[in-house]
Amino acid sequence: MDSAALATTGLTFRDATDADVDTLVALIESAYRGDSSRAGWTTEADILEGQRTDPEGVLEVVKSPDSRLLTVERDGAVVACCQLEHRGDSAYFGMFAVSPALQGAGLGKVIIAEAERAARADWGVTQMQMTVISVREDLIAWYERRGYRRTGQMSPFPYGDERFGVPQRDDLQFELLVKPLV
Secondary structure (H helix, E strand, O other), X not given: OOHHHHHHOOEEEEEOOHHHHHHHHHHHHHHXXXXXXXXXXXXXXXXXXXXXXXXXXXXXXXXXXXXXXXXXXXXXXXXXXXEEEEEOOEEEEEEEEEOHHHOOOOHHHXXXXXXXXXXXXXXXXXXXXXXXXXXXXXXXXXXXHOOOEEXXXXXXXXXXXXXXXXXOOOOOEEEEEEEEOO
């Protein structure tokens, strides 16, 4: 079996519960920050230090009535997650993390496709939205290959709020990406 087939075999998708919070925080941190994140390609370690999220932020997503934290397991172990938030005719996609050891083998493609399917089926939305740090050209290109388009609409990075990390450069901002779900 090739690595792409192996990475996507035996996956189960479910909504996160309170009991998953610590596991999900560890997964998200490992995918974005610190040396462990360098094993994958989605690291933000060169542009941000500090934390990516915390238990309170993850629990808030789990508890919100308009949000779900889709949790992906293989053989009983959490290997990925993503946030879906219902926003009228759109859904917001965020907090996307894949275990660094499993990145680059096709798992992310499967997860984002399932997130889009679930948002359409559960909420009847016609568009998925996300924000990505605009200097993350490789990540934006990956989303563009999945059908997302850059809007040029920027929002400021929360400089000074260490709950979102400690910026290592002064040009960070978020760009809105959108994809029609029809």
